[in-house]
Amino acid sequence: MKNWPDNRIQKLFNIDVPLIQAPMAGVDSVELAAEVSNAGGLGSLACTLFSVTQLKDEFKKLRSLTARPVNLNFFCHENPENTETLQEKWKKHLSKYYIELGIDPNASYAATTRAPFNEEYCSVVEELRPEVVSFHFGLPAADLVKRLRQAGCKIISSATTVAEARWLEARGCDAIIAQGFEAGGHRGSFLTDDMAAQVGTMALVPQTVDAVKIPVIAAGGITDARGIAASFFLGACGAQLGTAYLFCPEAKVSKLYLQGLQQTTDDQTVLTNVYSGKPARGIRNRFIEQEGPISEMAPPFPFASPAVNPLRKKSEELGLTDFVQMWSGQSAALGQSLPAYELTKKLAQDTLELLGNK
Numbered sequence: 001m002k003n004w005p006d007n008r009i010q011k012l013f014n015i016d017v018p019l020i021q022a023p024m025a026g027v028d029s030v031e032l033a034a035e036v037s038n039a040g041g042l043g044s045l046a047c048t049l050f051s052v053t054q055l056k057d058e059f060k061k062l063r064s065l066t067a068r069p070v071n072l073n074f075f076c077h078e079n080p081e082n083t084e085t086l087q088e089k090w091k092k093h094l095s096k097y098y099i100e101l102g103i104d105p106n107a108s109y110a111a112t113t114r115a116p117f118n119e120e121y122c123s124v125v126e127e128l129r130p131e132v133v134s135f136h137f138g139l140p141a142a143d144l145v146k147r148l149r150q151a152g153c154k155i156i157s158s159a160t161t162v163a164e165a166r167w168l169e170a171r172g173c174d175a176i177i178a179q180g181f182e183a184g185g186h187r188g189s190f191l192t193d194d195m196a197a198q199v200g201t202m203a204l205v206p207q208t209v210d211a212v213k214i215p216v217i218a219a220g221g222i223t224d225a226r227g228i229a230a231s232f233f234l235g236a237c238g239a240q241l242g243t244a245y246l247f248c249p250e251a252k253v254s255k256l257y258l259q260g261l262q263q264t265t266d267d268q269t270v271l272t273n274v275y276s277g278k279p280a281r282g283i284r285n286r287f288i289e290q291e292g293p294i295s296e297m298a299p300p301f302p303f304a305s306p307a308v309n310p311l312r313k314k315s316e317e318l319g320l321t322d323f324v325q326m327w328s329g330q331s332a333a334l335g336q337s338l339p340a341y342e343l344t345k346k347l348a349q350d351t352l353e354l355l356g357n358k
């Protein structure tokens, strides 16, 4: 067994290498998660867009592909009420794009399927018993956390500030994902809305390590071995990588999205709320440029999405990135196009070499 400087994450999750494939709603897959777990890391499956039936079916597939530990991920946002008028206004505002792309602006569209983690999901997860359950946007109610713990699941969640890390530790998390500003996808923030004050990975990780006793996993802009090795020097004992895994053939990334990732540079991603209503980091395109990156018009999360989804779909069909949602961290340019199993093995080996344990 190779020698990692700190093996608390391996012990906690019963895995071989301290690498976590980030859950990525809509673009991860059971194949991606299984290959990462089979390579000794922790594969994750984002479940926020699944119905309970889908959750059961997907987990069954995942279990047929790997017997190793896996992570199921959920959002625990609060669904705001009475957003109908805001949603209507948003749709009306976007109708110019509907007309331009040839979509009927009066056609009805699917409502959001992003349900926060609740009693119903909890009962299913108790049955499925994944080794790890991770959350974004805080934690669910204490009784649900307790039930997951009793089912034997380890519980982790993202913190974007030291205060959030302390909050999560006080509520029983087994480890913290310190999500730096560089990260692709949604900011996991739940105690603050102040995006201008969000902390970079290099600053967040060591301060979080100093503030909590539980293990810290670094996330945000970590795409190759240098970032993973740096995370260990900063005191983390694991790294969670999202964007790096989008280059794997197992990720459900469209051709346009993949091209975007392959062409993007350090300064081409921004935090935007125009797709979902919450700030998330993605590659600039026409929609973000014209409506954002932050729009006052966008209804609160997750209610901006339903009116945008038809534009995303049509834009894909037309081969235009104009409305395609391309979540990405700031280090996509460091991505390597390898199958997930090989990528995980290579990242681990390259990191150990950098850390001096050949």
Ligand SMILES: Cc1cc2nc3c(=O)[nH]c(=O)nc-3n(C[C@H](O)[C@H](O)[C@H](O)COP(=O)(O)O)c2cc1C
Binding pocket: 022, 023, 024, 025, 027, 046, 048, 073, 135, 136, 158, 179, 182, 183, 184, 185, 186, 219, 220, 221, 222, 223, 240, 241, 242, 243, 244, 327, 328, 329, 330, 331
């Ligand atoms: C395409 C994409 C989708 C994401 N979706 C989720 C999600 O569903 N749940 C979650 O906890 N984090 C999600 N994230 C955030 C990741 O957990 C992680 O914080 C981020 O990928 C780390 O930054 P990196 O992309 O630079 O590696 C997503 C990130 C990306 C890039």
